[in-house]
Amino acid sequence: MYREKIQIKKSEIAVGNLQKIFSATFKISGVKGFQAMSLRDLSYESGISMGGLYSYIGSKNDLASMIEGVLRHHIDLVTNNLIEESLAPLESLKAIIFGALYMMERLSPWYYFCFMELKGLPRERQEKALEIELRFERFLIDGLNRGEEIEVFKCENSDLLASQITAQLQQWHLKPWKFKLKNISLLQYADYCYQSLLNGLDLSPG
Amino acid sequence: MYREKIQIKKSEIAVGNLQKIFSATFKISGVKGFQAMSLRDLSYESGISMGGLYSYIGSKNDLASMIEGVLRHHIDLVTNNLIEESLAPLESLKAIIFGALYMMERLSPWYYFCFMELKGLPRERQEKALEIELRFERFLIDGLNRGEEIEVFKCENSDLLASQITAQLQQWHLKPWKFKLKNISLLQYADYCYQSLLNGLDLSPG
DNA sequence: GTCTATACGTGGATAGAC
DNA sequence: GTCTATCCACGTATAGAC
Structure with a gap:
């Protein structure tokens, strides 16, 4: 990605410095x-x-856009993988929850940045960033609706449950301190979230 | 509040202009x-x-601090009222939920500002703003624990449920567009949140 | 590829007239 | 009480040496 925009030819150097730039950005912002x-x-x-810097970023706003772009790219990859697997509704919902949390753990600063610094991005990028969230929710809603059709469970308010x-x-990425404070692990939290989802459903007997 | 800090003597003028300043701040930021x-x-x-402006605000950072202070002041008032009422656990929890949403509706830009612009505030203020959230959660947890003691219900994970x-x-204040988009009213949402709370509990028979 | 030096604009803040 | 004019520091961005 971004190979054309960056003035540095040797990709090893470029990638290394970009990493420095990104992590310094996360730290400061x-x-x-x-x-x-x-x-x-x-x-x-960043040293x-x-x-x-300007061999890498074009402008300050450009830097924010790049970050948003990288995150969206990763999310797209994982999402597409999940779609291809075509699991049963409940399994699919579980996979979405665990997958999302795993991504947030690994890319925590990226998520946090894209959430908090949305306004720093150009309008076009802002909308794309919101789209990430909407697509994710629609993904959940789909799972819920499919489950209802196959009569695995009932769900009155799939929109509200999804959000x-x-x-x-x-x-998980907005308030990591809460979880550190109370010693909640990623897996514990994933289980809890999945449980909340189930609590919001009328599970058919069996 | 802030009477001493502001250089304008006539309170009518001062209040009017402060309102202009605050709402302009919310609009722009x-x-x-x-x-x-x-x-x-x-x-x-603000016109x-x-x-x-400097007859009212002292400095730009001071403006952010004032906003945080006003919100906290209001929350304190309402919270103290709620404590004095000393309701039964479930009623109390319901009141907290409905009360919080009502406040968020009326003071929506204030909440949004204090959430998104936390980093703009001086450190001391940042901590106080986080404290608002922590106190609120502890308030919920208290209600949950009291309910358990009186055996109205069981709750395995009051910390996680509270958060x-x-x-x-x-x-409600972070993503108002979601609710407008789907035509969810404040009361509908309050009911839904209360229902989620109940879903997270083991209600004793009766 | 990376640095130093520099240009230029903008932003916060104040003094003092009205 | 409110405004205009102005000061100075800082921020982005670029040019050009190494």
Whole structure:
């Protein structure tokens, strides 16, 4: 990705420096926010000079867009894999929940950034970022509706249940301190979220 | 509040202008974020000159702090009222949910601001703002534990249930577009949240 | 490929007239 | 009480040496 936009030819160097830039961005904007982060801050934290930065990022806004793009790319990959597996409704819903949490764990700063710094992105990107959430919810709703059709369970309010689950999952990257404070592991939380989903359903006997 | 900090003596004028300033702040920072809002933007939107602004706000950061302070003040008032009422556990939990949503509806931009622009505030204020959420959750947990003691219901995981409910409630100000899109009213949503809470409990027969 | 030096604009804040 | 004019610092971005 972004091979054309970046002025550095040797991909080894480029990837390494991009990583430095991204993680420095996450570190600083995690503390003071992306808007408040100056490129001088970024230069200092990443160890790359101001001039050097511009071989990689084009502009400050561009940097935010890149981050959003990378995250969306990853999510698309995983989503497509899940679709191809075509599991039974409940199994599929479970896989969505566990998969989403696993992604959030691995890409936690990316998610957090895209949630909190949405307004920093250009309008077009903002909408795409919201689309991520909407697509995810529709994915859940599909699973719920399919389950109802096959009569595995009943669900009165699939819209609200889906957004409840979405909100719960987002907590994992939005408020990691809560879970550290109470010593909740990823798996425990995934189980709990899946349980909440089941609690929102009328499971048919058996 | 803040009478001493503000240089304007006539309270009628002061209150009116403060309202202009606050709502202009919400409008602008709702679009581009607080950090990206310049005082020139604010001056234009509020109709008060740059110089004039400084009779009210002290500094840009001070403005953010004031907003956080006003919200916390309101929440404290309502919370104290609720405590004095000393209802039965389930009634109390229901009141907390409905009360919180009602507050969020009326003070929606204040909540949204304090959630999204936390990092704009000075550290001390940041912690106080997080404290709001923690106190709220502890309030829920208390209700849950009291219910267990009196054996009205069983609840295995009051911590996780409380933060689930908190997350659900926050959706109301964080993602109002979702609810408009699907035509969900405040009362419908309050009912749904209360229902989720019940779903998370083992209700004793009767 | 990476750095230093620099240009240029914008933003926060204040002084002082009205 | 409110405004205009102005100061100064900082932020983004670029040019050009190494």
